[in-house]
Amino acid sequence: MEYKLSVLIIEDNENDAELNAHHLRKMGYNINYFRVETPAEMKNALKMQAWDLILSDYSMPRFDVLSALAIYHASGLDIPFIVISGxxxxxxxxELIKAGAHDFLLKDHMTRFASVVKREFREAHLRQQLANANTSLSISEERYRTMIEASPDGIFLTDLTGVITEVSAAGLALYSSDTGETLVGKPFAAILASKEEGILSEIFEKTLKQGLAQNFELRLLKKNNQVLVAEASSALLHDPVGKPISFMIIIRDISQRKSLEMQLIHSERMAGLGEMASGIAHEINQPLNTISMAMDNILGEVASNEKIEMEYLQKKSDKIFENITRIRNIIDHIRVFSRGHDDYILTGFSINTSILNAISMVSEQFKHHxxxxxxxxxDHLPQITGNTYKFEQVILNLLSNAKDALLEKEAGVAEYFEKTIEIKSFEQNSMLMVEVSDNGMGIAAENIPQxxxxxxxxxxxxxxxGLGLSVSYQIIKELHGQIEFSSKVAFGTQVMIILQTQNEKEA
Ligand SMILES: Nc1ncnc2c1ncn2[C@@H]1O[C@H](COP(=O)(O)OP(=O)(O)OP(=O)(O)O)[C@@H](O)[C@H]1O
Ligand SMILES: [Mg+2]
Structure with a gap:
């Protein structure tokens, strides 16, 4: 195979130049050469076209190799430069090699020429590849920098022990408004509000295991001691051989969204209570009736006998107190439920108790309908960590929706049907499931996503x-759970809440 070569020969003697060209042709190269013998000619030639090889004599009447090397270096080109001299x-x-010539050959001893030329082409090629790789590396580094700096979310890089190694400007701004301070070298945990380290280790563990941890809620303590509610996601970064080297933590400020959400949850709870008022009347009416009846009985007994048996009085007053207690429980429960709950107080709670509490607020109303x-x-379901009243609120929302769906179906169909709501709780594949199903009017498939x-x-x-389910969704998300709907128009709806059990969350 013939290689085409453009060779620049710095040589005052035409015969010597032709001889060098001859050597190259013998090696199988199809060459085209150009001879120069002054600095000006060399500079012009370098500008004129691209060269594959430069051969240079040592000294010439109007030029010398050191000056030629200086011109070559000044051009910034990377072409094999071989000196051939007496x-x-x-x-x-x-001195020549120090000045940057790639090799040096004697005119009457050219046996190494072929191997030197080959070697120099190979090395020049490698240098070129390296330069290309470096250019694309710095382009991609630049792009990556711009991306990190352009992100409105704060980006923190930490080593695997959680010590911050890099922070984006947005990250720094989240922590404090004056960007003079650097966080590099501090543990990431140091910028968290107290009690958040547990969540951070959960994030790190999950990232190490799965490469990614998304949408964790974290509270950051800003430099001015204000608390910022953030949504944190983290990804594992690797070195070129695939060894994990750092966490990239992305922090989104959700304080505003969070406070709106809290207002929404509270006002929705209030609206729910308003709607429940008639139900509450039922809940309380029943024990009040029982109390009135017991009083009537006692008065009747006194009027007819003038004297009353102690045992009879005891039995009736027990009944009265039992019902007073029932009323008090209902009122207490509603009072606690309607209070704005501290959103950060998390306790272990039993979902069954939560479900029963919710039912206690609506059971009379359901009987009435x-x-x-x-x-x-x-039985024996594991506990959930979270806010039990919020979970109760979800169950109440689902019950209220199911009730509406049943009443709406009843109003629309001529024949009688048994209005039923079923609540199931069970454990499946280490998940806690709560299913609320009804045989109401159902939901059209196209409306389910909304x-x-x-x-x-x-x-x-x-x-x-239209807030009930959106608030319920938020609450279940906070519990790291999911809520799913399946429904058939005119047949009924099934809502499934899927929660991780304690063990699963810690695993
Ligand atoms: N069990 C169900 N059966 C049929 N439709 C349902 C059921 N649950 C929810 N829906 C539909 O979803 C819609 C949204 O429910 P969501 O609870 O968010 O709001 P809402 O009940 O309309 O109002 P709010 O709960 O705020 O008083 C309902 O209007 C209803 O159309
Ligand atoms: Mg609703």
Whole structure:
């Protein structure tokens, strides 16, 4: 195979230049050469075209190799530069190599020429590849920098022990408004509000195990001691041989969204209570009736006998106190439930108790509407960590939706049907499941994706605000769980809440 070569020969003697060209042709190269013998000619030639090889004599009447090397270096080009000269001393040969010539050959001793040329082409090629790789590396580094700096979310890089190694400007701004301070060298945990280290280790563990941890809620303590609620995600970064080297933590400020959400949850809870008021009347009416009846009995007994048996009085007053206690429990529960709960207080709670508490607030109302409530709660379920009142609120929302769906179906169908709501709790594949199903009017498939959007409602204005499911979705998300809907129009709806059990979360 013939290689085409453009060779620049710095040589005052045309015959010597032709001889060098001859050597190259013998090696199988198809060459085209150009001879120069002054600095000006060399500079022009370098500008004129691209060269594959430069051969240079040692000294010429109007030029010399050291000046030629200086011009070559000044051009910034990387072309194999080989000196071919008559006998020179060892010192001068060393000087040439120091000045940047790639090799040195004697005119009457050209046996190495072929191997030197090949080697120099190979090395020049390698140098070129390296230069290309470096250019693309610095381009991609630059791009990566720009991306990190352009991100409105704060980006923190830490080593595997959690010590910060890099922070984006947005990250620094989240922590403090004056960007003079650097966080590099501090543990990431140092910028967290107290009690958040547990979540941080959970994030790190999950990132190490799965390469990624997303949407954790974290509270950061800003430099001015204000608390910032953030959504944190983290990814594992590796070195070129695949060894994990650092965590990239992305911090999004959600303080504003969070406080809106809290207001929403609270106002939705209040709206729910308003709607429940009639239900509460039922809950309290029942024991009040029992109390009135017992009083009537006692008075009747006194009027007819004038004297009353102690045992009879005891039995009736027990009944009265039992019902007073029941009323007090209902009122206490509603009072606690309607309070704005501290969102950061998390305790272990039993979902079954939470479900029963929710039911205690609506059971009389359901009886009044002749809705049958079936309970199917598994024993010995593991506890959940979170806010039990918020979970209760979810169950109340689902029960209220199911009730509306049953009443709406009843209003629309001629024949009688048994209105039923079933609540199941059980454990499956280390997940806790709560299922609330009804045989109400159902939901059209195209509406299912919208159920958890705020203000999505099919109900008349004044009846539904469309917040129930959106708030429920938020609450379940906070518990790291999921909520899923399946439904068939005219047959009923099934809502499934899927929660991680304690063990699963810690694993
Ligand atoms: N069990 C169900 N059966 C049929 N439709 C349902 C059921 N649950 C929810 N939906 C539909 O989803 C919509 C949104 O429910 P969501 O609880 O968010 O709001 P809402 O009940 O309309 O109003 P709010 O709960 O704020 O008073 C409802 O309007 C209804 O159309
Ligand atoms: Mg609702």
């Amino acid at each position: 006998a020179i001393g060892e010192e001068k040969a060393v 002749a809705i049958e409530l079936r309970l199917n709660l598994a 159920l958890t959007l705020p203000f999505y409602t099919s109900k008349d204005p004044g009846k539904g605000t």
